[in-house]
Each structure stands twice: as structure tokens, then as C-alpha cells.
Amino acid sequence: MKFRNFKMIGYVIYGRGSFNQLDEILAPNRKGEAPVVFLVDHFFRDKEAFVSRIPLRGKDELIFADVTNEPKTKYVDEIAGRLKAAFGSVSGIIGIGGGSTMDLAKAVSLMMTNPGSSADYQGWDLVKHPGVYKVGIPTLSGTGAEVSRTTVLTGPAKKLGMNSDFTPFDQIVLDPELIKNAPVNQRFYTGMDCYIHCIESLEGTYLNAFSKSYGEKALELCREIFLEKDNWDDDSDDKLMMASYAGGMSIAYSQVGVAHAVSYGLSYLLGTKHGVGNCIVFDHLEEFYPTGVKEFKKMTEKYQVAIPQNITKGLTDEQFDAMINVAFGLAPLWENALGKDWQKIMTREKLRTLYEKL
């Protein structure tokens, strides 16, 4: 049995207002005149009070990233190509936003130094060279993308990450003030991404004491803020940010499970956003995660979030097949959830029935 040697992010800064230290953090990482490129979630396009705090210097560039859809390999290649044409090389890529922006920033950083298309690197340990210096600054918490060794991308053939030791950020800035004004539904869906992956990780077969300690802490924090507390305050933001970090770390020696695998299919075919897709699927997974699903339903009730229904209605056989193929492409997730014999438990027919319910 071989254990994964887990690459950590380089630096973490955590604290209310720590975003104000960004200029100082970047300074020693600037390489002469080469600009720092800020990839900022387009949600902030008209939020001038925030945008004016981004420490642009010299030839630095600010790009509002279109994350209406989750990042595509084409979009990654386009941004990296444009930056290479304009500057040759850059000092660093700074992602400011939710999980999609984090992933986009990691992917663009890698494509500044690796030849070809990002689609060539969708998989495990295919990336050849370290990317340029990269920083992740979440403005939505829950995905764990700030600490993960992947960057989920939709390519021409698959939805799969660039998993590698070169993928984690060199620096993350965890400032709970930045997630304060997230839209309530968005915050819920992203928070549930964390909750769901804790359940999947803690009930999975891959778990060990390292991942368990992180997963339990993240779950406890999610329960506290989404179930026990009666209002959302600064303390909730502080804890959600830590839950996301700990939830992400728990993946070191575990895996997500059924909800994530099935949700990837929805996302690939219908463009369903990851957080929403997970909720749509998890809502129907009593068979696999009875306690977790019950608790999840309590949280949706408390937050009065209406999980979308009937989104697969009217799809063709080909379309169902496409989703099933994507979901079954994620063998480690199924093995973690259902054990080595997962294929006997989750057949194509059974998965089709599940997709039809969604």
C-alpha cells in the first residue's frame, strides 16, 4: 500500500483585513518589470470599493474572469495565450473569487510554463513544469479549491482536473471580510459543497486519521453555522472560511463520493454549477448517506433554499448515456464511496434511474 505524499500550499495568511497585506506579500515575488495578473471574478466588475483595493503596480493587469460557466480548457488557453503574447512571462497570477476563479488562476499559472493546451494535462500528474507564482484569494468559501492539488476544467472530451504537485497555490489569503457580502443562495450552495464532501470523505473507505481529523473539524463547523446558529454573522464567515480550508485538507487521504461523481455528469452535460449540482444530487442519496441527507434537508429548510428539481426531464438516451459515462469515468470516487466492488453496486441502470430522479 502506498501513501500519497501530499504537497501543501506554500503560505497561508488568515485574518480579518489580511487582504490589506497583499501588496506587501507580492512585493518580494515580483520579477523585475514582469506584471502581476489579477484574475477577478466578474461579480466584482461594478464593486469599485473592492476593486480599488487591489494593489496594481506598473504593468500589472486586472482581468475580470467570466465564470458564468465553470472554467473550460479553451478559456484557460485563451487567457494564458494572450498573456504570453503580451508579456512573454508574468510575475504571478492572483485569483480572486470563488472556486471557479481559484481553478482558473491555478490553470492559467500552469499554462504560462507548460506547452500545448490545458486539455493535454487533464488527469493525474501530467503537468511537466511548475507554473508561475500563484495566489488564491477566496471571496466565497466551501469548495476547498484554495488548498486542493487540482483545477477542475471542462475540456473537449472530459470534465477533469489538472491534478499535480505543481497545482497547489504558493500562497493563499484567507480574509473572512471578503466573503461577507456573498449572495445568500450562492453562499449556501458553496457551503454545502464543503458539507457534502465532508460526509463523502468521512463515510468513505479511503479515510485515515489525518483526513478524519480535518473532515470532522470541517463538518463540526458546518453544523455550527448552518444548523445551530440562528443568524449569520462575522463569526459564521470566520468559521465557514476555516471549514472550507479544513474540508479541502481532508481530501489529502480521502476522496469525495457519489454526489460528486453524479454531479460531474450534470455539470458536463447541462453546465450545472458544481455547488448546485452537488445539492441536487445529494438530496436524493438517502440510500448511501442516510444521516447526512437528513441533516442536509434540515439545512435547506432552515435556509429556505429551493433545490432545483426535474432538471433532467426530457433528456434523450444519448444525453443520459453521456452523463453516465462522465460519472463512471471517476472510478476513485465510486471506489471510495462503495468499496472495491462498486461496479456491482452501482450499475448503469441504477445510475440512469438516479439521474432520472434529479
Next chain:
Amino acid sequence: MKFRNFKMIGYVIYGRGSFNQLDEILAPNRKGEAPVVFLVDHFFRDKEAFVSRIPLRGKDELIFADVTNEPKTKYVDEIAGRLKAAFGSVSGIIGIGGGSTMDLAKAVSLMMTNPGSSADYQGWDLVKHPGVYKVGIPTLSGTGAEVSRTTVLTGPAKKLGMNSDFTPFDQIVLDPELIKNAPVNQRFYTGMDCYIHCIESLEGTYLNAFSKSYGEKALELCREIFLEKDNWDDDSDDKLMMASYAGGMSIAYSQVGVAHAVSYGLSYLLGTKHGVGNCIVFDHLEEFYPTGVKEFKKMTEKYQVAIPQNITKGLTDEQFDAMINVAFGLAPLWENALGKDWQKIMTREKLRTLYEKL
């Protein structure tokens, strides 16, 4: 208010038997013919079954480190000097042992590339150059030295660490099998180091949500293994190893407190080992940590460990003064424990009375 930008260790591998992957982990870090140097706690001198598993290659050297006393700057300088004279440079320094060996390995790595004596770097951010590649492999858990940014050393003038961003390990190997055969008392004292620093960190004034989440997890694990469980088994080792890691991480945005400050004085003057010293002091700190001390006494009772008493009996005024000076040199610890006005609360007289009780 400024937040610390916390440097993480490079890689973590956690798992029973992960020590067997050490050869593979070192391979890409070997620089031509330059040897890897293994600094191994002298406790293992006659443990051939273990020593034979250390993956020596080529000119690699194995040094049994004398950690009868906690590491001194002189000892660090001597080892680094000898290695530089023999090899010029080395591929890496691998520390295998308890907290003293971890600290020794970190310090020797730094002194392979920094001029002068390690005593010149006792303090905060004085180290100028990255050390050589360094790996920490704990065979005792509790100190948190495997993740810390310091390396506590006794120098000619003070007991103080080389605190810097260059200090953390590039790699740690957390294999719970390695702590299985630790002597019971030693395991207790080292485990209590973790317990005590969790209490000091969680009850300190510096705490934030990041450190709290780690501290709470570590404390929960300590309680489970030292209080709730009735026998010590593999699961206890798994959890103690994680408690030590999480306890160490919790120090990122917190500090230890009264027990550590007072214990440093004992250690400086009498050579009292850190874990034992903490226990001797903590046993008398009801005033500052009432609940923690009560719980601590339950654990000592359960483990039938007799905490040494009257170790300061017969000391001279000069000797008491020396301990008081060392303890008061650690202002951040006192400030964390007692707030900005700590000097009004803890006077020299009061501290002298405390030392006399020990």
C-alpha cells in the same frame, strides 16, 4: 493590525508504514554525489531492526544524535562544521526522533548555508539563507516541532529558537508505527506538551478562528486518548500523531503561555526536559488555567505518572533570578496568556513564589 503570513511545510505523508517510502521520497532530492545525512535519536543506537530500514545510499551518513540534553547551539555548530569540512555540502538532513532531534535537524540544515554560529540566529527572522533540504520524521509525538517555524536551542546567553520562514521542514513523514514503542513516561510527557500548549493557545488572547480550529481538534484528540480510552492501541498512536501536528499548526496564530514561559527557565538553569518541565509547572497553574489543570491531574493519575516535585529546592537567589530572567524574556507568551498588562499581573515576586513551589 498585521497578520502573520504562515509558512507551511512542503510535503506531508501520513500513514502506517509510510516510512518505507522514504527512499523514494529522497531520490529526486539527491544532488549528485552529495550525501544525505540522517540525524537519528541515540535511543535507536541498539535498535537494529529499525536502523536497518534507514535508506542509506552512496556516501550517506548516519549520525546518532545525543539528545540527553536538549540541543545546544554549540552542538549544532559542531555537527554542521564537521559536515561542511567532510563534504562541502550535503543533499539533505533527515531528523528521526523526538522534538529535540527535529529541532537539531532543522538547525543543522540552516547552519549548512548560513555563516557564523547558530547562536547568532536565536531570535525572530534573523536567518538569511534557506537551509539545505530537510525532512522531519517523528518517533515521539506531541511537541509539534514537526510543523513549527522554530528550532529551540540553548545558547551561551539564552534558550531561544531560530524562528524564520526558512526553518520549517520541506517534508515530514508521519508514520504512527514509529511512535508505537516509545517509553510510556516519555510518551506521556511529550503528549502533555501537546495538551498543555492547546490549553495555553485556546485560552490565550491571540487566538483566531484558524488556530482555534486546529487547537480544538488537537485537544479533542488528547482527551480521547489520555482520558476517555482505557487502553493504548494503534488507534491511540494514529491520533496522538495527528494531535501533535494539529497542536503545532494551532500555534500559527496563537502562542503558548505561562507553563511554557516558566518551563523555559527551568530548562535553561537545570536542564529540565521541555515535556517534563511543562508538566512540573502546569501542575501548579490552577490560578491561570483552572479547568485545564484539573483535567491534567486526572490524566497524570490515570497514567500513574509521578510529576517530579521540589526540583528548585535549595537554589540560590542568583539562580532564581536567572530563571526569572529567562521566563520574562518571552514577552509574547506572557502577553498571550495575561493580556497587554501582563507585567502588572505577573511580577518578579510572584514568579519567584511560583518557582519556589516547583
